[in-house]
Amino acid sequence: MGGEAPEFSQDGLDEVSPIGLDSESGGYQTAVVVGEKIFVVGGSEDGEGLCFSVRIFDKSTGKWSVPTVLGMKPAPCKGHSALLLKDRILILKRDSLLDDCTWFLEVDTPFVRDQKKILGTEVVAWSKGVKGDGLKPVVVSGPSGVGKGTLISKLMNEFPNTFGFSVSHTTRAPREKEKDGIHYHFIDRSTMEKDIREGKFLETAQVHGNLYGTSIEAVEAVTDFGKRCILDIDVQGAKSVKASSLEAMSIFISPPSYEELEKRLRARGTETEEQVQRRLRNATAEIEEGKSLGLFDHILINDDLETCYQNLKNVLGLNESSDASNQTSTKGVEIQTCHSLTEEDQKVLIHYSSYGLEKASNNLFVLDVLSLKGGAPGRTRGLNVYAIDTFSNKSGIYL
Numbered sequence: 172m173g174g175e176a177p178e179f180s181q182d183g184l185d186e187v188s189p190i191g192l193d194s195e196s197g198g199y200q201t202a203v204v205v206g207e208k209i210f211v212v213g214g215s216e217d218g219e220g221l222c223f224s225v226r227i228f229d230k231s232t233g234k235w236s237v238p239t240v241l242g243m244k245p246a247p248c249k250g251h252s253a254l255l256l257k258d259r260i261l262i263l264k265r266d267s268l269l270d271d272c273t274w275f276l277e278v279d280t281p282f283v284r285d286q287k288k289i290l291g292t293e294v295v296a297w298s299k300g301v302k303g304d305g306l307k308p309v310v311v312s313g314p315s316g317v318g319k320g321t322l323i324s325k326l327m328n329e330f331p332n333t334f335g336f337s338v339s340h341t342t343r344a345p346r347e348k349e350k351d352g353i354h355y356h357f358i359d360r361s362t363m364e365k366d367i368r369e370g371k372f373l374e375t376a377q378v379h380g381n382l383y384g385t386s387i388e389a390v391e392a393v394t395d396f397g398k399r400c401i402l403d404i405d406v407q408g409a410k411s412v413k414a415s416s417l418e419a420m421s422i423f424i425s426p427p428s429y430e431e432l433e434k435r436l437r438a439r440g441t442e443t444e445e446q447v448q449r450r451l452r453n454a455t456a457e458i459e460e461g462k463s464l465g466l467f468d469h470i471l472i473n474d475d476l477e478t479c480y481q482n483l484k485n486v487l488g489l490n491e492s493s494d495a496s497n498q499t500s501t502k503g504v505e506i507q508t509c510h511s512l513t514e515e516d517q518k519v520l521i522h523y524s525s526y527g528l529e530k531a532s533n534n535l536f537v538l539d540v541l542s543l544k545g546g547a548p549g550r551t552r553g554l555n556v557y558a559i560d561t562f563s564n565k566s567g568i569y570l
C-alpha cells in the first residue's frame with residue numbers, strides 16, 4: 172500500500188496550514204509537524220468534497236513519501252482543522268454531522284509502531300473519536316466446547332444493535348452448517364500466511380492443528396457500524412490482544428468440570444474422535460492458563476447456561492433496558508462553520524464563528540485531551556467535548 176510519492180516540492184508546504192481552508196493549492200490541506208516529519212493531510216477534491224489523503228515530508232532527507240494508511244478514512248468534507256496531540260493528530264471536519272466530525276490520524280501510537288515494524292513502511296492509522304468506554308471490545312475465551320459460541324449467540328440475539336461479531340479467519344474446514352463470511356472466513360494456509368506477513372491481522376494462533384486469526388478489518392467492520400465488537404478466540408489469542416493496543420475487556424468461560432466439557436464436545440458431534448481427543452488434551456492447559464491471575468478481567472463458570480448468561484450480561488453492564496440506550500443524542504447536529512484549534516493545559520479549545528446547535532449561543536468548545544484513550548484499530552475512545560458559554564463562562568452542553 173505504501174509507494175511512490177507524487178512530485179511535490181518543499182515549497183508546497185508554504186501553501187498548507189493547520190487549518191485546512193486554503194484553496195489556492197488546489198485543495199484544502201493541513202500540515203502538522205511531528206519531530207522531523209511533516210504530515211500533510213487532505214488535498215484532493217472528488218464529487219462529494221475533499222478527500223483525506225496523507226503524505227509525509229521528511230525534513231532530514233528532504234523527501235516526500237506516501238504512508239500505508241490503515242483504517243477507514245473519514246468521508247470527504249468541505250475542509251478541516253488539524254492539531255497534534257501527543258501520538259495522534261486531531262482532525263476536526265467542517266460541515267459534518269456532530270457524530271462524525273472528530274477524527275484522529277494516529278502517527279505514533281503503539282498500534283502504528285507495531286504495524287511499522289511488521290510492514291517495514293511508514294504507517295498512519297485513521298481512528299474515529301467516540302465518546303466514553305461503551306465500545307470497548309470484548310474477548311470471550313475458553314476451551315473448545317465450553318459454550319462460548321452459545322453464549323455469544325444469545326447475546327447477539329438479545330442485543331442485535333449493540334454487539335457485532337468479529338468474524339475470524341481459519342484454515343480449518345467448514346462444518347456442515349457453517350457459512351463463509353458469517354461464522355468464519357475460510358481460507359487456505361498459504362493465503363493466510365501471506366496476509367499475516369502483510370500485517371492484516373491483529374492476532375493469530377495455531378489452535379488444535381489449524382491457523383486462526385482476527386483481522387484488523389474484522390474488528391473495524393464491527394466498529395464502523397458503531398457496535399461493540401465481540402471476539403471468540405483461544406487463550407493464546409487473548410494473550411496477544413492483551414499485549415496489543417486494542418484495550419479489550421476479557422472474559423474466560425470455564426467448564427464446571429472436565430467430564431462435563433468432554434460430554435458437551437462429544438454431544439456437539441462436529442469433530443472426529445481424534446479431533447475431540449486433541450481438543451480435550453489442549454483444554455487442560457487452557458483452563459489452567461485462563462484461571463491464572465491477571466490474564467482475564469472476569470472468569471465465568473458455564474454450568475447452568477441461563478445463570479452463566481445472566482452473569483455475562485452483568486459483567487458487560489447490561490440491564491433489563493433495551494439496547495437503544497446506546498444511541499447518542501447528538502446525531503444529526505451539524506457543525507456548520509469554520510473553526511480554529513488551540514491547545515492549553517491538556518485541553519483543546521475549538522473556536523467556532525457559528526455552529527448548528529439549535530439552542531446554543533456558545534462559540535467555544537473544549538475537548539479534554541486527558542480523557543482520550545487508545546482503541547485502535549478504528550477508534551479513539553473517551554472523547555469528551557463540551558461547550559463553554561463565553562458570556563457566562565459556564566460549561567454546559569456536552570456533545
Ligand SMILES: Nc1ncnc2c1ncn2[C@@H]1O[C@H](COP(=O)(O)OP(=O)(O)OP(=O)(O)O)[C@@H](O)[C@H]1O
Nearest residue numbers: 314315316317318319320321435439473474475476
Ligand atoms: N451450560 C451448558 N449446558 C449444557 N450444554 C451446553 C451449555 N453451554 C453450551 N452447551 C452445549 O455445548 C456444546 C458446545 O458449545 P459451543 O459450541 O457454544 O462451545 P464453544 O466454546 O463455542 O466451542 P468451540 O471453541 O469449539 O467453538 C454445544 O452443543 C452447546 O449447545
Ligand SMILES: Nc1nc2c(ncn2[C@@H]2O[C@H](COP(=O)(O)O)[C@@H](O)[C@H]2O)c(=O)[nH]1
Nearest residue numbers: 315339375376378383384385403404405408
Ligand atoms: N486465537 C484465535 N482463536 C480463535 C479465533 N477464532 C476462533 N478461535 C478459537 O479457536 C478454537 C476452535 O474454534 P472452532 O470454531 O474450530 O471450534 C476456539 O477456542 C475458538 O475460540 C481467532 O481468530 N483467533
